[in-house]
Amino acid sequence: MPPAAAPSSGARTLDHPEREAIRLENVLHALSDPMRLAIVRRLAAVEDELSCAVFDLPVSKSTCTHHFRVLREHGVINQIYRGTAKMNALRRADLDDLFPGLLDSVLAAADLEEKRLGGAGT
Amino acid sequence: MPPAAAPSSGARTLDHPEREAIRLENVLHALSDPMRLAIVRRLAAVEDELSCAVFDLPVSKSTCTHHFRVLREHGVINQIYRGTAKMNALRRADLDDLFPGLLDSVLAAADLEEKRLGGAGT
Numbered sequence: 225m226p227p228a229a230a231p232s233s234g235a236r237t238l239d240h241p242e243r244e245a246i247r248l249e250n251v252l253h254a255l256s257d258p259m260r261l262a263i264v265r266r267l268a269a270v271e272d273e274l275s276c277a278v279f280d281l282p283v284s285k286s287t288c289t290h291h292f293r294v295l296r297e298h299g300v301i302n303q304i305y306r307g308t309a310k311m312n313a314l315r316r317a318d319l320d321d322l323f324p325g326l327l328d329s330v331l332a333a334a335d336l337e338e339k340r341l342g343g344a345g346t
Numbered sequence: 347m348p349p350a351a352a353p354s355s356g357a358r359t360l361d362h363p364e365r366e367a368i369r370l371e372n373v374l375h376a377l378s379d380p381m382r383l384a385i386v387r388r389l390a391a392v393e394d395e396l397s398c399a400v401f402d403l404p405v406s407k408s409t410c411t412h413h414f415r416v417l418r419e420h421g422v423i424n425q426i427y428r429g430t431a432k433m434n435a436l437r438r439a440d441l442d443d444l445f446p447g448l449l450d451s452v453l454a455a456a457d458l459e460e461k462r463l464g465g466a467g468t
Contacts, residue, residue: 248459252378252452258371322462323455325447330374333445337370340444 236305238296243318246299248326251319254298255330259283260291264300264314268331273304273313358427360418365440368421370448373441376420377452381405382413386422386436390453395426395435 255261259281267274281288292312295301302313319327377383381403389396403410414434417423424435441449 248452248455249378249380249383252374252383256371256374256378261371261374323451323458325451326455329445329447329451330370333370333448336445 238303238305240296240302241299243299243322246315246318246322248323250298251300251323251326254295254300257291257294259287260295260300261330261334263291263295263312264327265331265334267301267312267314268316268327273302273311275309275311277309360425360427362418362424363421365421365444368437368440368444370445372420373422373445373448376417376422379413379416381409382417382422383452383456385413385417385434386449387453387456389423389434389436390438390449395424395433397431397433399431 255264262281263279266279276288276292279288281291283291292301292303292310295312296303299315299318302315304311304313314327316327377386384403385401388401398410398414401410403413405413414423414425414432417434418425421437421440424437426433426435436449438449
C-alpha cells in the first residue's frame with residue numbers, strides 16, 4: 225500500500241511521500257525485490273541521479289516503470305523529469321535521517337550475498 | 347517465493363531453509379509486514395523462544411499462522427514443536443552471520459519509527 229503522497233502539481237511532476245510519511249515497512253518492501261534492490265545498489269554506487277534509460281534491466285519497459293514507481297511511492301528514490309528524461313536519485317538523506325544505518329546495512333548485505341553466490345546475487 | 351528447504355522428516359517437523367539458502371530479498375520481504383516485524387521485535391527483545399500462543403496479535407489464528415510460516419520459510423525464525431506447543435525463535439546467529447548488522451539496523455529503525463509515531467508504529 226503506497227503511503228500518503230503530496231498532491232501532484234501537474235502531469236510532469238511525480239508524487240513523492242514527504243519524509244515524515246516514509247514508513248519502514250514500505251522501504252523494506254521496496255527493497256525486497258531483486259530488481260529494485262539492483263536499482264538501489266546502482267544509484268547508491270554512483271551517488272548521482274541516473275536516467276531510467278541507463279538501467280539495462282532484463283524486464284519489459286512496463287515492469288521497469290513499475291519497479292521505479294514502487295521505489296518512488298515508498299520513499300526510496302526521487303524521480304524528476306529533466307526534458308524528456310526521467311531521472312532517478314536515491315533519497316539517501318531522508319532514509320539515513322529516518323533509519324540510520326539501515327540502507328548501508330542492506331547495501332552491505334547485498335554485496336556480501338553477491339560475493340557468496342559468486343556474482344549471481346543480482 | 348519460499349527458498350529451497352530441507353525435506354521434512356515427519357509431520358511434527360517443520361521445513362526450514364539451510365543457512366546457505368537464506369536470501370536477503372526473502373528476509374526483507376519477511377520483515378516488510380508490520381505484524382511480522384512486531385513478532386521479530388518481540389523475539390529479539392526476549393532473546394528466547396516463545397510459543398505462538400503468547401503473541402496476542404489482532405488477527406485471526408490462520409493469519410497469525412501464515413505470518414509465522416512466512417518468517418520460518420524465509421529463514422528469519424526457527425519453529426519447533428515442544429509437546430503441543432509450537433515454539434518460535436529468531437535465527438539471529440544465522441542472520442548476523444549472513445548479513446552482519448542488518449537485523450540490528452532494522453530493529454533500531456523500528457524502535458525509532460515507533461517513537462517518532464508516538465507508539466503507533468507497531
